Amino acid sequence: MKYSIFSLARAALSGHKNWQRTWRDATPKDRYDVVIIGGGGHGLATAWFLASEYGIKNVAVLEKGWIGSGNAGRNTTIIRSNYGLPGNTGFYELSMKLWERMEQDLNYNAMVSQRGVINLYHSDAQRDAYARRGNTMRINGIDAELLDLAAVKKMIPFLNFDNARFPVQGGLLQRRGGTARHDAVVWGYAHAASELGVDIIQNCEVTGFVRDANGKVTGVETSRGKIGAGKVGMAVAGSSSRVAAMAGLRLPIESHVLQAFVSEAIKPLISGVMTFGAGHFYVSQSDKGGLVFGGDIDGYNSYAQRGNMPVMEDVCEGGMALMPMIGRLRLLRQWGGIMDMSMDGSPIIDKTPVDGLYLNAGWCYGGFKATPGSGFVFAHLLARDESHEEAARFRLDRFRTGAMIDEKGQGAQPNLH
Amino acid sequence: MRIICPFCGERELGEFTYLGDAKPVRPEAGTSEDEVFDYVYLRDNVAGQTSEHWYHGGGCRAWLKVTRNTLTHEISAVEPAAGAGAAKVGA
Numbered sequence: 001m002k003y004s005i006f007s008l009a010r011a012a013l014s015g016h017k018n019w020q021r022t023w024r025d026a027t028p029k030d031r032y033d034v035v036i037i038g039g040g041g042h043g044l045a046t047a048w049f050l051a052s053e054y055g056i057k058n059v060a061v062l063e064k065g066w067i068g069s070g071n072a073g074r075n076t077t078i079i080r081s082n083y084g085l086p087g088n089t090g091f092y093e094l095s096m097k098l099w100e101r102m103e104q105d106l107n108y109n110a111m112v113s114q115r116g117v118i119n120l121y122h123s124d125a126q127r128d129a130y131a132r133r134g135n136t137m138r139i140n141g142i143d144a145e146l147l148d149l150a151a152v153k154k155m156i157p158f159l160n161f162d163n164a165r166f167p168v169q170g171g172l173l174q175r176r177g178g179t180a181r182h183d184a185v186v187w188g189y190a191h192a193a194s195e196l197g198v199d200i201i202q203n204c205e206v207t208g209f210v211r212d213a214n215g216k217v218t219g220v221e222t223s224r225g226k227i228g229a230g231k232v233g234m235a236v237a238g239s240s241s242r243v244a245a246m247a248g249l250r251l252p253i254e255s256h257v258l259q260a261f262v263s264e265a266i267k268p269l270i271s272g273v274m275t276f277g278a279g280h281f282y283v284s285q286s287d288k289g290g291l292v293f294g295g296d297i298d299g300y301n302s303y304a305q306r307g308n309m310p311v312m313e314d315v316c317e318g319g320m321a322l323m324p325m326i327g328r329l330r331l332l333r334q335w336g337g338i339m340d341m342s343m344d345g346s347p348i349i350d351k352t353p354v355d356g357l358y359l360n361a362g363w364c365y366g367g368f369k370a371t372p373g374s375g376f377v378f379a380h381l382l383a384r385d386e387s388h389e390e391a392a393r394f395r396l397d398r399f400r401t402g403a404m405i406d407e408k409g410q411g412a413q414p415n416l417h
Numbered sequence: 418m419r420i421i422c423p424f425c426g427e428r429e430l431g432e433f434t435y436l437g438d439a440k441p442v443r444p445e446a447g448t449s450e451d452e453v454f455d456y457v458y459l460r461d462n463v464a465g466q467t468s469e470h471w472y473h474g475g476g477c478r479a480w481l482k483v484t485r486n487t488l489t490h491e492i493s494a495v496e497p498a499a500g501a502g503a504a505k506v507g508a
Binding site for chain 2: 239241242250251252253254255299300301302303304306308309310313343399400412415
């Protein structure tokens with residue numbers, strides 16, 4: 001069905017009792033051209049681009065839980081394309097452009113809101129680094145503005161500018177950045193993919209790979225039986241190592257927990273997304289009024305989807321350094337999600353050494369903003385058997401060849417990225 | 418999560434820093450490139466019981482070997498890592 005003002009009016013007149021399912025709850029067929037493991041944003045976006053851009057419609061998306069139960073429902077909903085290194089800059093801008101047309105493409109309101117993302121700087125050295133990143137963005141056709149103190153004061157007058165240790169000196173602003181409604185993103189992709197014939201199969205956990213005599217992957221074993229596949233794509237960030245291990249692969253990835261927080265609702269205060277540059281704290285305000293914020297990962301390997309107190313304290317200290325007035329706010333909710341932390345902080349979208357098996361992994365804690373771009377380039381890889389030009393550097397073998405994309409410059413220490 | 422340090426007793430997590438899996442052993446100098454690559458970049462990333470190195474920087478500053486379940490965060494054993502500190506508690 002097509003969503004519009006008319007479908008809304010029709011449904012309202014019948015008491016909202018006649019809405020159809022947003023997507024078909026499919027049962028698995030014996031075989032698909034492409035099977036995608038993982039019904040998160042990336043897996044669903046991949047399926048939609050396969051069907052809409054590459055004409056491959058005999059596709060299944062297998063989700064072990066329900067759509068929206070994983071990291072798609074556990075992020076802080078920020079979208080931006082303010083990256084500085086070759087490989088990242090172009091890819092995240094591709095993704096940003098897809099965000100800008102997503103709602104029309106999918107016929108689904110994902111509440112994409114380009115309310116601006118500002119990274120604050122607190123020292124001369126940090127200003128220089130941000131100026132460089134802003135310039136890199138601009139020569140690649142991406143919007144960026146370096147704001148001085150007066151401009152930041154005009155835009156966000158309520159910050160603690162004169163903090164003795166970390167005085168705010170200015171910020172790097174990307175006006176096209178912002179937020180999107182995370183649940184609506186997966187619902188939208190599921191809706192649009194399902195309309196094109198993609199089977200979305202929930203409560204279907206992959207338990208192994210089916211291989212032929214040459215070792216080629218020809219299908220998957222699941223909790224709902226064996227499913228044959230021409231190609232299998234993994235988009236299971238958080239669990240990549242566990243699924244890859246079923247195919248005998250060891251990945252340059254560790255799973256870590258990242259926490260996020262929501263305060264009680266307050267009147268409109270923060271118009272866009274802000275980050276504190278002297279620590280790690282980022283915040284935006286949801287349309288319901290709650291402050292949505294987060295900071296560093298906890299720092300130890302975890303699959304537990306919950307974090308611990310030291311990081312909560314650290315994140316709240318970052319917030320208090322920037323906005324002491326939020327000290328009176330109560331924390332409403334807190335949760336944790338499992339991050340695929342790669343060895344250089346950048347993702348992997350590539351073929352694997354196992355024939356027929358393709359990998360989309362290593363999103364660290366930046367996967368949400370990449371959702372449409374990741375789906376697009378992964379669909380390209382699955383359909384054409386070659387990397388999309390904007391994802392050509394996200395190779396699995398870059399850790400062996402040395403062509404790392406280490407945006408933060410931390411080296412092979414995943415808990416520092 | 419709290420860690421019972423064999424030197425200091427039960428302490429809160431904020432006193433400790435995480436290094437990672439205790440299993441990989443640094444290869445000898447002159448070993449093959451494959452072994453170095455494996456040591457530096459590849460991980461078992463175990464879901465379940467695993468042993469790992471933690472540093473008690475906010476206390477005795479000893480390196481510890483902690484046996485912990487990554488699915489539940491449950492800690493089942495803490496011992497001093499091999500080295501000078503281990504001798505003090507007869508480990």
